[in-house]
Amino acid sequence: MPDLYDILGVSRDASPDEVKRAYRKKARESHPDAGGDEDTFKQVTHAYQVLSDPQKRARYDRFGDDGTPGTRGGDPFGGFSGGAGFGGIGDVIDAFFGTAFGGGQGGGARQGRTPPGRDVLVPTELTLEEVASGVRRPVEVEVATTCDLCGGSGSSTGGGSTRCRTCGGSGQVQRIVRTAFGQLATASGCPDCGGTGSVVEDPCRGCAGEGRRVSKRTITVEIPAGVAEGDRLRVSGAGEAGRHGAPAGDLYVEVQVAEHEIFKRDGRDLWAEVSVPFVQAALGTTLKVPLVDGGTEPVDIPGGSQPGDVIRVRRAGLPPRGGGNRGDLHLRIQVEVPKELDSEQRELLHRFAELRGEDVPEEGRGLFNRLREAFR
Ligand SMILES: [Zn+2]
Ligand SMILES: [Zn+2]
Numbered sequence: 379m380p381d382l383y384d385i386l387g388v389s390r391d392a393s394p395d396e397v398k399r400a401y402r403k404k405a406r407e408s409h410p411d412a413g414g415d416e417d418t419f420k421q422v423t424h425a426y427q428v429l430s431d432p433q434k435r436a437r438y439d440r441f442g443d444d445g446t447p448g449t450r451g452g453d454p455f456g457g458f459s460g461g462a463g464f465g466g467i468g469d470v471i472d473a474f475f476g477t478a479f480g481g482g483q484g485g486g487a488r489q490g491r492t493p494p495g496r497d498v499l500v501p502t503e504l505t506l507e508e509v510a511s512g513v514r515r516p517v518e519v520e521v522a523t524t525c526d527l528c529g530g531s532g533s534s535t536g537g538g539s540t541r542c543r544t545c546g547g548s549g550q551v552q553r554i555v556r557t558a559f560g561q562l563a564t565a566s567g568c569p570d571c572g573g574t575g576s577v578v579e580d581p582c583r584g585c586a587g588e589g590r591r592v593s594k595r596t597i598t599v600e601i602p603a604g605v606a607e608g609d610r611l612r613v614s615g616a617g618e619a620g621r622h623g624a625p626a627g628d629l630y631v632e633v634q635v636a637e638h639e640i641f642k643r644d645g646r647d648l649w650a651e652v653s654v655p656f657v658q659a660a661l662g663t664t665l666k667v668p669l670v671d672g673g674t675e676p677v678d679i680p681g682g683s684q685p686g687d688v689i690r691v692r693r694a695g696l697p698p699r700g701g702g703n704r705g706d707l708h709l710r711i712q713v714e715v716p717k718e719l720d721s722e723q724r725e726l727l728h729r730f731a732e733l734r735g736e737d738v739p740e741e742g743r744g745l746f747n748r749l750r751e752a753f754r
Pocket of ligand 1: 525526527528529530532533582583584585586587588589590
């Protein structure tokens with residue numbers, strides 16, 4: 379039996395990276411589909427299988443090799459279920475073509491290991507008041523969760539699972555395809571075990587052996603103050619349960635903020651329009667302004683305020699996410715001009731205009747009449 383380090387052409391203290399690089403090079407040279415020698419290819423593959431796994435490599439360094447190329451039965455650390463880092467032909471194809479070929483599924487590290495459940499995204503809408511204060515929000519999630527009948531094992535008798543016979547536990551079935559470059563072996567997910575490499579004995583009636591089933595759950599999420607539209611809060615492990623008790627995915631709660639009838643948001647600042655009657659704008663006044671926290675705050679409007687003037691109320695905006703000073707509230711002044719005046723009010727305004735030397739048509743005489751008089 380030749381030395382495994384010699385087969386790959388690396389030193390005994392080669393790093394995992396060096397081992398991998400050497401394997402890719404040798405596998406490329408010796409792959410039967412590329413015109414190489416099949417026995418050499420098997421030896422190279424076996425050497426990599428041992429030397430790329432820290433446990434197996436340590437054992438090999440101490441005790442030598444008791445496995446033979448192409449067989450895995452005699453190796454207590456072997457088989458695919460342990461996640462040994464070697465995945466059959468799919469891995470070799472990765473070595474040839476990189477990840478562009480076959481995607482992540484062909485990657486050796488994943489094979490024979492049940493993938494975790496998927497992440498789940500749930501939107502939730504907050505009012506601006508809730509953004510200001512932070513809120514505990516119950517979120518309804520309809521997602522596969524661990525089956526309570528079998529506790530996630532998928533087996534009704536607790537018998538566990540055995541290696542899938544169709545794919546031999548690799549989770550993949552191989553196919554030979556002809557291409558312009560010659561024949562190529564490709565791997566795709568095994569239909570019998572769904573790519574997990576194992577099948578359940580005595581499948582549970584609650585989940586048909588999946589170990590999980592879809593149910594509706596309500597999860598209460600702590601949403602901090604200051605979140606913004608599109609922010610995502612992660613609830614670790616609250617996503618889809620994995621098959622056969624594999625780890626669950628995560629739940630992401632995506633924040634949407636409802637339009638507010640008074641306030642517009644600009645980061646942590648708020649903007650609002652305030653209507654001020656024209657006399658008050660001229661003379662100055664104090665207005666009660668509503669706050670996003672509830673309640674009101676008296677705000678001084680200085681005399682002579684113009685339409686469009688902006689008054690800043692410090693720290694009456696929103697808190698930033700993660701703490702810090704609140705933003706400001708900006709009040710943009712709109713001046714209200716009265717639409718209906720009684721005769722006494724009209725008189726007063728005329729008197730006012732006179733005092734200011736402003737030319738105002740007299741009561742009952744419009745601009746047209748005055749122009750006619752002026753040119754007579
Ligand atoms: Zn079950
Ligand atoms: Zn299978």
